[in-house]
Amino acid sequence: MPRSNRRRDEGEPLDLERALAGRLRTEVRRDGTWNVQPQSAAAAIKVYTCPGCAQDIAVGVAHLVAWRADGIMGEANDLAARRHWHSACWRIGA
Template identity: 35%
Template sequence: MPSQRKSKRRGQPYRPLDMQRLASVPRVVTRGGQEYHVQSLTGSAGQKSYVCPGCGHAVEANTPHIVAWPLNAPFGVDTGVRARRHWHNYCWESGTTGGY
């Protein structure tokens, strides 16, 4: 017996892909021969601030920033996730990995 469900998208106008939302999807970036998981965060009020390993200054809670951690940590995946670092966008893009 055929399904009677209707698609929720039929008849709705086309919506272009929101590239800003895709920026928050973790991706793998190679830097200095090491692979890193990298994720963009928009920042939100009420969260704690972090110290950027690139410049040593605070990454405030409400500031858009990058979170990066090694893909293949020397002592396993759990170590890599615990090694997450919050970077200013500029500091990460400048290409240094001084925090690792």
């Protein structure tokens, strides 16, 4: 298949929200080290239950996904145990 050499439109503004969405970071908390990844509103296509407040995170609501970075059962288990949090719930450490 031939390669596409299409250039990006230089006049097209950079969508900062899209560029920053999904940037994985590591946070150290009193209960361990966590991988935290923001989920943009556009990428939030399912309803999740926040473990901090036990309320639904509706479709189209930006939130965070968090999973252990220091789990003893291995990276695959840690990733499988990831949870979706309201940003405020994660911030207050609920």
